[in-house]
Amino acid sequence: MITIVIAEAALETVPHDLLDHPSVTRTAERRGKKPEQTLLDISYHYAAMKNMRDWGRRGRPDITYLTLLNLLERPINKERQLRVYVHTARDLIIEIDPGINLPRNYSRFVGLIEQLFEINRIPPSGLPLMVLKKGRLSDLVNNVEHSKVAFLTEAGRTPKGDYYAEAVKGNPLFVIGGFQRGEFYGADLELADEKISLYRSPLDAWVVASMLSHELERALGII
Numbered sequence: 001m002i003t004i005v006i007a008e009a010a011l012e013t014v015p016h017d018l019l020d021h022p023s024v025t026r027t028a029e030r031r032g033k034k035p036e037q038t039l040l041d042i043s044y045h046y047a048a049m050k051n052m053r054d055w056g057r058r059g060r061p062d063i064t065y066l067t068l069l070n071l072l073e074r075p076i077n078k079e080r081q082l083r084v085y086v087h088t089a090r091d092l093i094i095e096i097d098p099g100i101n102l103p104r105n106y107s108r109f110v111g112l113i114e115q116l117f118e119i120n121r122i123p124p125s126g127l128p129l130m131v132l133k134k135g136r137l138s139d140l141v142n143n144v145e146h147s148k149v150a151f152l153t154e155a156g157r158t159p160k161g162d163y164y165a166e167a168v169k170g171n172p173l174f175v176i177g178g179f180q181r182g183e184f185y186g187a188d189l190e191l192a193d194e195k196i197s198l199y200r201s202p203l204d205a206w207v208v209a210s211m212l213s214h215e216l217e218r219a220l221g222i223i
């Protein structure tokens, strides 16, 4: 089993001190929601966010959406050889059932995640497809059985030819950043047994997710 974690994801509800900002209240009202029930999104909330610490790494739910689609719809997941988790920048962990059928419409995904943040599980009753818990990346890594932890970063080393074939002999855990800019926080990077780079320049997280899955599918003989 392979684990892929989307880490430090720019996925959160609007923080308390921005709830009264006009860009937040206006967007929430248009959607018939209370501000605290809505996701922080820099496309709508830039005016409110621009003075926030780390504003350049927050408010991008689309990164998690596209990365999840690129993982959950791949053959490696259809063959049930993959577990995917999301760890958010505010230390929440989302456990995802591999059988989930993610909405193909972004607005519907946003609605789903807003519901998850409100009631901690999706759907509200029956077998959960997504569960939200508190936890740091280290908690997640410690609770998931793995043979090694590999962080994907452009500052890593290029994997050698047999890297993936060797990796899939164990149960590796890969970590991809779910944020738009910068590097992982130091405390998280310390969890890495190794750091690997797929290309000499930064790529979008969902491109990295797809490239990594492709390599793993080939190594596992799925494709």
Ligand SMILES: C[S@@+](CC[C@H](N)C(=O)[O-])C[C@H]1O[C@@H](n2cnc3c(N)ncnc32)[C@H](O)[C@@H]1O
Pocket: 151, 152, 153, 154, 155, 175, 176, 177, 178, 179, 180, 181, 182, 183, 184, 196, 197, 198, 199, 200, 201, 202, 203, 204, 205, 208
């Ligand atoms: C958009 S990047 C993060 C920002 C990027 N470090 C920058 O400063 O532009 C999102 C994530 O994709 C992964 N990533 C991006 N480029 C990569 C590369 N060339 N090789 C391996 N992983 C990469 C890393 O996990 C990174 O945290």
